[in-house]
Amino acid sequence: MYLLQLFNGLSISSILLLVALGLAITFGLMKVINMAHGELIMIGAYSTYLTQNIFKAYLPASMFDWYFVLAIPASFAIAFVVGLILEMSLIRFLYGRPLDSLLATWGVGLVLQQLARSIFGAPNVAVTSPSWLDGGLMIMDGTLLPYKRLFIIALVIACLVAMYFYIYRSHEGRRMRAVMQNRDMAACLGVSTRRVDAMTFAIGSGIAGIAGCALTLMGSIGPSLGTYYIVDAFMVVVLGGVGKLVGTVLGAMGIGMFNTLFEYWTNASLGKVLVFVCIVAFLQWKPMGFVAMRSRSLD
Amino acid sequence: MLQQKWTPQRIWLLVGYAAAAAALFSAPMFASDFRLNLLAKFLAFAIVALGLDLIWGYTGILSLGHGIFFGLGAYAMAMYLKLEASGGMPPDFMGWSGLKELPYFWKPFENFGFAVAMGILIPSVLALVLGYVTFRNRIKGVYFTILTQALVIITTTLLVGQQAFTGGTNGITGYSTILGASLGSADTKRVLYWITAAVLIAVFILCRYIVGSRFGKVLRAIRDGENRVRFIGYNPAIYQMVIFTISAAIAGIAGMLFVLHVGIISPSMLGIVPSIEMVLWVAIGGRGTLIGAALGAIAMNWAKSEFSTAYPEGWLFFMGGLFVIVVVFxxxxxxxxxGQIKFRKKRKEEDHEGIRNPAV
Incomplete structure (x- = not known):
């Protein structure tokens, strides 16, 4: 029984992590509070829905199962482009004003949500998950690990590895870290900070798209899909500390696991309260989260 | 600010305020009952906006949790009204959830005075606790904002989840009387309107006093440079806690008045969206000016009630766009x-209340 709870916790953590990874970039590295992140997730989810519909309409039924393979890069690409447009048209005016960026992006989120409602209709739409993800792994009597959840965990790990290599092992990533650490110095050394900003934000958005794609496996999707996750995702980033990927991972694991445990012990609503109390209590001990960037600067 | 001369501007300003107050109090003579009820609701919102402006406009702390403080005040009043309607018996929704006895924490709410006191105390204490655990550790800026938003989420899930005690998603509604007077009658409504207007003016004067006092100067100093304030020897955390608590208390008062006019309170009225809408009122009216916040709340809600029913889709686009435009431009x-126009006219007379150098 505990094994199942553990797996559930892991599964929730992985979803949280996937949602929070994009935020870890936009919030952690760029200090922009992107409240439209939830809507980028929604865009990713609807991209998956569209890919599915296209496969249904134009390709033979035998090919249908493979739509999901294409849906992941498609949702990344679409969310990436939306993020790029958002950065170039709005976010760049808001660097250094985190609270203002929060309000402005919330407005953007509102517009995007309404746009989705106008295009796809207010009711939720269902995405048929591919048949190779049906069923699950039987590890014990009565303990079934659904393939969908295992797939999401694998997807998160893949995203994490890809991001690790991008941020810490590529030229682009090095430029990105340089700009985030010392913008003026990076600019002096010939890094195009504007381009780096745009790329960074767009990648964060693209990962939100992947998260949206993964969420279609968990149930039907609607225009307000992202709002369920956005605050939890921000809590992950706050708990994990900004600037390092490992903090985000720890934050997501912490919230996901405790959430499952508390909900198992009490009930859904009390569980959430207990998690919140735990987070605030933890912040008493480490106000900057699990992993804090050391710096001598004030503020 | 503390010792002002009777300059012509100040006299005109006072005349303006007096005219506005007179207009507020005489509104029942011109407006229909329906309009009056709407206006009363907007005035209640204006009170929250004043409280929000104190912490956001003057202290630079953005709270997205004011819906909760507003809502807790509203729930306190709703509990009293519900008990009066049911004559001290367990209200209807408790019966639906299988609750026979009135829960112990509902009992004292039969007393009007207790309910009002709780409507102010509960939000204040919650704000004080949250402020204590955050400001003391210098958890501020966006971190604080996110925590307030999380507070909103857990409070609404709690209110929805504990259906037997709170009425769940439907909230608490179905009131009949307040202190024996029927809530439906036009006379009671008029009196309640006057009370709301009086409270708004009282809160406005209180905020004005706070802002003009030495305390208010420290608040603005915290907004513009928290570390400098700390180096001078002040402890910003205490100031932040106190103003956050005052602001929450004001929101609680507004919530109580809101319930009287609207006749229902439910979790959807204090969730994430209403909380952030409150911020929008202040942003549009002008953060850092009290009159701007109050007028912004009234104007936005008026616009909302005019347009949102006719064009529900257009309204959301409009509101989203407004957020972006106001914040960026x-x-x-x-x-x-x-203020900018004035500033151009008279360069010498600096607008001491405008945000010239936002620290966040």
Whole structure:
């Protein structure tokens, strides 16, 4: 029984992590509070829905199962482009004003949500998950690990590895870290900070798209899909500390696991309260989260 | 600010305020009952906006949790009204959830005075606790904002989840009387309107006093440079806690008045969206000016009630767009725009309340 709870916790953590990874970039590295992140997730989810519909309409039924393979890069690409447009048209005016960026992006989120409602209709739409993800792994009597959840965990790990290599092992990533650490110095050394900003934000958005794609496996999707996750995702980033990927991972694991445990012990609503109390209590001990960037600067 | 001379501007300002107050009090003579009820609701919102402006406009702390403080005040009043309607018996929704006895924490709410006291105390204490655990550790800026938003989420899930005690998603509604007077009658409504108007003016004067006092100066100093304030020897955490608590108390008062006019309170009225809408009122009216915040709340809600029923889709687009435009192009809101025009006219007379150097 505990094994199942553990797996559930892991599964929730992985979803949280996937949602929070994009935020870890936009919030952690760029200090922009992107409240439209939830809507980028929604865009990713609807991209998956569209890919599915296209496969249904134009390709033979035998090919249908493979739509999901294409849906992941498609949702990344679409969310990436939306993020790029958002950065170039709005976010760049808001660097250094985190609270203002929060309000402005919330407005953007509102517009995007309404746009989705106008295009796809207010009711939720269902995405048929591919048949190779049906069923699950039987590890014990009565303990079934659904393939969908295992797939999401694998997807998160893949995203994490890809991001690790991008941020810490590529030229682009090095430029990105340089700009985030010392913008003026990076600019002096010939890094195009504007381009780096745009790329960074767009990648964060693209990962939100992947998260949206993964969420279609968990149930039907609607225009307000992202709002369920956005605050939890921000809590992950706050708990994990900004600037390092490992903090985000720890934050997501912490919230996901405790959430499952508390909900198992009490009930859904009390569980959430207990998690919140735990987070605030933890912040008493480490106000900057699990992993804090050391710096001598004030503020 | 503390010792002002009777300059012509100040006299005109006072005349303006007096005219506005007179207009507020005489509104029942012109407006229909329906309009009056709407206006009363807007005035209640204006009270929250004043409280929100104290912490956001003057202290630079953005709270997205004011819906909760507003809502807790509203729930306290709703509990009293519900008990009066049911004559002290367990209210209807408790019966649906299988609750026979009145829960112990509902009992004292039969007393009007207790309910009002709780409507102010509960939000204040919650704000004080949250402020204590955050400001003391210098958890501020966006971190604080996110925590307030999380507080909103857990409070609404709690209110929805504990259906037997709170009425769940439907909230608490179905009131009949307040202190024996029927809530439906036009006379009671008029009196309640006057009370709301009086409270708004009282809160306005209180906020004005706070802002003009030495305390208010420290608040603005915290907004513009928290570390400098700390180096001078003040402890910003205490100031932040106190103003956050005052602001929450004001929101609680507004919530109580809101319930009287609207006749229902439910979790959807204090969730994430209403909380952030409150911020929008202040942003549009002009953060850092009290009159701007109050007028912004009234104007936005008026516009909402006019347009949102006719064009529900267009309204959301409009609101989203407004958020972006106000934040990017006019961070000081409408009052700030007027201030800018004044500033151009008279360079010498600096607008001491405008946000010239936002620290966040």
């Amino acid at each position: 006019m961070p000081k809101g409408i009052a700030g725009l007027i």
